[in-house]
Amino acid sequence: MIELASISKTFRQKGEPVEAVRNLSLSIGEGEIVAVIGPSGCGKSTLLNMISGLYRPTTGRVEYRGERVTAVNTSVGYMTQKDNLLPWRNVRDNVSLPLEIQGVPKAQRERAAEELIRRVGLDGFEEKLPSELSGGMRKRVGLARMLLARPETLLLDEPFGALDAQLKLAMHQLLLSIKEEYGQTVLFVTHDLVEAITLSTKVVICSRRPGTIRYSRDVDLPFPRDVLNVRFTEQFGEIYNDIWEQLRQEYKEDRL
Ligand SMILES: Nc1ncnc2c1ncn2[C@@H]1O[C@H](COP(=O)(O)OP(=O)(O)OP(=O)(O)O)[C@@H](O)[C@H]1O
Numbered sequence: 001m002i003e004l005a006s007i008s009k010t011f012r013q014k015g016e017p018v019e020a021v022r023n024l025s026l027s028i029g030e031g032e033i034v035a036v037i038g039p040s041g042c043g044k045s046t047l048l049n050m051i052s053g054l055y056r057p058t059t060g061r062v063e064y065r066g067e068r069v070t071a072v073n074t075s076v077g078y079m080t081q082k083d084n085l086l087p088w089r090n091v092r093d094n095v096s097l098p099l100e101i102q103g104v105p106k107a108q109r110e111r112a113a114e115e116l117i118r119r120v121g122l123d124g125f126e127e128k129l130p131s132e133l134s135g136g137m138r139k140r141v142g143l144a145r146m147l148l149a150r151p152e153t154l155l156l157d158e159p160f161g162a163l164d165a166q167l168k169l170a171m172h173q174l175l176l177s178i179k180e181e182y183g184q185t186v187l188f189v190t191h192d193l194v195e196a197i198t199l200s201t202k203v204v205i206c207s208r209r210p211g212t213i214r215y216s217r218d219v220d221l222p223f224p225r226d227v228l229n230v231r232f233t234e235q236f237g238e239i240y241n242d243i244w245e246q247l248r249q250e251y252k253e254d255r256l
Contacts, residue, residue: 001029003026003027003028006023006024008021009043019209020209020210021043021046021211022212023212024213025213034202034204035189035203037196037204038208042206050069051155052072052078052155053073064153076153078157079143079156081158081161083130085141086130090126091125092110094130096113102149112148116147121140135162153187155188158191160195161190161191169228193240194240197239197243201218202217214246217239
């Protein structure tokens with residue numbers, strides 16, 4: 001469904017070239033949940049930006065459903081690291097924004113927004129401003145806003161990074177239940193190996209910059225998954241040790 005064929009991306013910073021990604025190839029099938037993990041600055045966000053069509057690769061091809069991505073990819077929902085909520089709008093009006101842009105009548109878009117607000121567990125907070133919410137609540141508003149347009153693919157850049165452990169678990173279960181319900185293809189970036197394995201059908205490790213795929217393996221843990229208990233299974237431990245060994249090599253070379 002998503003094909004990255006030998007892509008490279010070089011930026012210019014103060015006139016100097018910075019090679020973020022080099023010769024990276026990756027295939028993502030429909031309905032897969034792929035976790036990308038790797039050292040800081042290895043080009044993970046750049047990868048999502050290229051799939052969403054915000055950036056063009058310097059060389060190589062990005063294809064989505066067999067078509068080359070040459071403009072903003074409207075089939076994907078993209079949750080960036082920053083939540084980008086509009087500070088002057090309440091939760092309902094932030095969530096309903098994508099439908100407002102599409103010109104959907106007010107009553108209809110508010111009904112759709114309220115359904116998703118309920119789905120992410122924020123009913124009762126519809127009138128609150130982003131400044132009145134916790135970090136985890138803001139993430140959930142961002143998730144609801146992204147889901148409102150019913151994208152068939154979700155790109156999530158460190159979606160649960162700054163959350164406390166308990167909230168993280170709740171968000172993990174929420175993501176899996178949304179995925180089960182709507183069947184999206186998901187690509188997400190994380191620094192947390194337990195999170196990567198818990199949620200994914202495949203984990204991909206990027207090398208340090210310039211980023212390329214160092215290692216990839218399927219996570220064949222059965223669904224539905226209990227996000228708390230799955231990590232205590234023998235199969236999870238085996239996958240964890242295998243991937244950790246690969247990551248250790250990568251970070252060792254990075255002296256981290
Ligand atoms: N728009 C841009 N202009 C110039 N350089 C950029 C731009 N976007 C990214 N880069 C550079 O490309 C490299 C990769 O950045 P990117 O944000 O993709 O890494 P990352 O793996 O997502 O990092 P982190 O894990 O810290 O979020 C970095 O060196 C960054 O400075």
